[in-house]
Amino acid sequence: MNVMTTERALSEATLEILRQTGNPFRNFFARNPDDDICARYHVPELFAKEREQLLGVVDLYRAEPTPHSELIPVLGNKGAGKTHLLHSIKHGQQGAGQMLITPGTYQKDTSFLEYLLFQLIDTLLGGGKQKGRRPLETISEELGRRLLLRALEAMPLAEQMELFPAPGLSGWFRKLGLGGTQNQERLQWLVEQLSRAVNPTLLRRICAQVQLDADKTCDLVWKHLDRTETHNTAGVMRRHIYHGLVRASLLGDESELANFVTYGFAELDYKVKPSRQELVLALFRVLLECLQSLKIPVVIAFDQLEDLLLVRRTEDGHKIAESFFAGLVQAMHQLDGICFLVFAERGLWNRFVPSLDGYIQDRLNNPVHVPGHGTIKALRLEAPHADLVRRVVQARMRPTLEGIVPNREGEAPAEPGPAYQFERVANLGSAGASPSQPCVYPFTEDQVQQIARTEPTLRDMLQQFRQLFDHVVFGEVQKPAFDAESPAVTTTVLPAGQMPSSVKSAIVVEVPAQAALPRACANAFDLRGLWAQSLNEANAKLAPEGSLTGATRELQAGLGTFLQICHEHGVKVGPWRLQHVVADFTFSEHPTYGAMSIAHWVCKDGQPWKVGIGLFLGRGAGKPRDLEIKLASLDMTPQVIDHLILLRPDDDVALTGKSKTIWQESERKGLHARLEPMQVEHFTMLYAFPRWLAALSESLPPGHALPNLGDFVQDECEKLLEQVCMPVSS
Structure with a gap:
């Protein structure tokens, strides 16, 4: 069998295997710092220098537990690999370990210290692992x-x-x-x-x-x-x-x-x-002291800042950014020993930071000296060079190609099938590669070099490889369903007889008006796949005993985001629809229990019911205290809500002793409140919802808004919607 025949048989057989295994470039971005796709396709050499610099900054807080809190921005274009870098720090084997907190969605009306404290508590008590351990x-x-x-x-x-x-x-x-x-x-x-x-x-x-x-x-x-x-x-x-x-x-x-x-x-x-605020600050400092005494650095990393601040789907992005950065600088003053990392799109950072107060800018731009690395003011992630891109391709293709083994003679078998060796594929299938050079099959070295030279970010490169893989293996490229047709530019030719005599020629250029951002098509996304992945991650984090209690404020934030999306996307529950939503409303002096969401439910042409919806998660001695604080929201002056819904785990719904007395007293006053028993899966939905939304926003094509999620939310969260709405008569 000559070389050409072997190459042809090898290519056909291997292509058949690739058709069966699917496109390994399909998942071309990390949805969050805990996404296992990062570990599956990790290339240690990618951003190795930046990783060492960040770990060097973290080690400063290990050697001296209470230095001043500082911030390092990690900037790069969308798709540069920021989340992948954060994953390698949080879960990789490099470094001595740290307590790394990745906060969820920030609401501008939330106290920043409370926001950080309860993110720390959620990370401490939750089931999420770092370097293999909780x-x-x-x-x-x-x-x-x-x-x-x-x-x-x-x-x-x-x-x-x-x-x-x-x-x-x-x-x-x-x-x-x-x-x-x-x-x-x-x-x-x-x-x-x-x-x-x-x-x-x-x-x-x-x-x-x-x-x-x-x-x-x-x-x-x-x-x-x-x-x-x-x-x-x-x-x-x-x-x-x-x-x-x-x-x-x-x-x-x-x-x-x-x-x-x-x-x-x-x-x-x-x-x-x-x-x-004094309670929050006191508890925060004691928790930090505990970790610092063990020489465990506390790192708070804000990933995907543009989604964290909701600036892609709100018009008051500047107000949210001002509130966020002002709170961040205040926290840096009040708390020592925290290493803050901000992973942000370069354009977003350049748009928001120069407009901030001068003092805030100075604190954000304050350089940090790291032994062995010099002074670091900010890290910028650039597009990887061709050799690293080749390693990324190899990491994606290796699981498929490593299963290919030769026959005894080392030649291709007579019948195509999965019987070829990885190195043989490299030699025969990768044009221009030397026998010792690892394989980039089914691509050629020239194709890898061209994509590495012309694409601006790692994500763009992976998207190009995804399309090229479809073209080489399947013979076609699927057009994204969200691609919007550009409005055509019309050309009008005026007859010469209608022109003034002084005009020799004229060209009329018609520029299309700038339309509102088009909504992406829901069919373009694997909504259910993303939702299932977010639910699985939330299940793991809420599995340990005490994790549900520790996630109280995170769940409340998830409830607020859930109601906000239901309002924006026209979700209806029977005859009821949302007219207005206050995602996060804080009251009382208790940092944990004094929070709820407010939803104005309106039925046809009737007056809206102002409904407060809160989590009732207190256990033991905290149970009556939680109930007492939540019911007090009905007595506020001026009146804020007409009706209160309390979401209680279904394994402890019964009210006894002091809790029963407090409930009966509220009934005697004529206050409208109801207790809703919730299954763990519904709490999991609330926890997963902001993360699912962030993953969805991250996968949007440029210049597009979120697809309408109304039908999806009503299908997947039907029971949850009934529990947070006014009663629906049968």
Whole structure:
């Protein structure tokens, strides 16, 4: 078999395999910093220098836990690879690890400190993983070891011996001063295990091996904290947070920590009742101290700033940006030890920042000195060069081509099929490639070079490879459904007899009027695929115990965004439709419970009902307090709402004791309120909704608005809509 015949057979057989496996360039952008597509097609050399610089900035906060908070902008065109870079920092193996928080959608009327605090709490208690572990697992393990070791070292020897159970007659021997050798060996082994810098064994397993009871160990640490911690506000908060983390590590009980950081911190016995902002600031600082004591840097990274600020679908983008950056600079003043990263489109940054107050600009542009990298003011992501583009193509094609193996003679088999080796494909299918050069099949080196030279961003390159793959493998290129036809420019020729005698010639140029942004076609997007992916990610984050409580404000923000989209896209529930929405309305002095959304539901030509919709997630002692604060919104002067809907997890709907008394009192006053039992899947929808919307906005073609989502929302969220609307008569 000659080379030409082998090449032809190889190409046909391999193309058939590629047709079956599909286009590996179909997913050409990362939807969020947790998208696994980044890890699947990661190329370590891509943005390696920028990654090292950012990790160098993070390490500054590891070496010195409380430097001034600083900000590093990471700028690039849309599709430059900003989200992929953030993913590699958050989940990659490079670097020593950090607590990386990626906040969700920002509402301009929200207190910025509250916004950041509850993003931190959501990240701490949620099920999302960083470098393979939940942040709570890493923090509770390390802190639990330290606190238990300190508590043991502070105890007298006799009390140390009493920690270990004495079976049978051993207790009598111990009273006589005999038989203590075994307990001393246990204690010595335990101290050695706790003192190790790196110990993969879980703390609860270490305690179990020396028969140290977990509940007694938690009590031991609590007594130690009570003796050693100060009794001011910060000390009391530290005591409760540390104890909650120890219980999470030893008992797997995260509820105590979740209840304290959402409820208990506001109910401490204060001599002078602090304001809402003072409570938020105090809790924020204590949480930062806890992380900084473990040398865990706190990094808050704002990804896809244009979607975070909703500037693509609102007209008051400048107002939102001013509020956001003013709040960011204020947070940098009030909180030390936070590394802020802002990943933004270069055009958006250049449009908003120069119009800000001069002082805000100075803080945003303040340079940071990084050892080994010099002074960094901002990072700019440029288009990768051709060699890196080739590596990206190889990473995309490798999973398909690696499964191709040769026959014994190393030649193509007589019948086409998946029986060729990856290197053979490289040699025969990639024109201009040397035998030792990795494969870019089914493309040629010239095609890769041309795309790398002519396309401005990595995403544009991947889109070109997607179209080229379709052309080479399938013989056609699908035209995007959202491509809008450009308005035609008309040409009119005036007869010579109608021209004035002084005019020799004339050209009339008709410029089409600038129309409003066209809506993208809903059929152009995999709405259900994106929705399913967002739901899966939300499910993982809300799976652990305490995560739902910790995500209270994030869920409330999701509810506000959900109602806003329903209003903008004309969603109706029976005869009811939305006339006005206040996405985030805060009241009372409680930072967690004093928030709700307001929806004005109108039925035909009737007067609108002003409906407050809030999350009722308080547990234990927080349950009656949460209910009391929410019901108080009906007594505001002037009146803000006519009706209140409280969304309660369906596993704890019954009102008993103090909660029942508060509810009955509101009924006697004639207040209109109703309790809606919600399944976990509906809370998951609220959590996923802003992230799904951001992914959808990110995939929009230039110059297009969101497609109409009314039908999709009504189909996918029918039950949820009924729960947040006025009753619909059957």
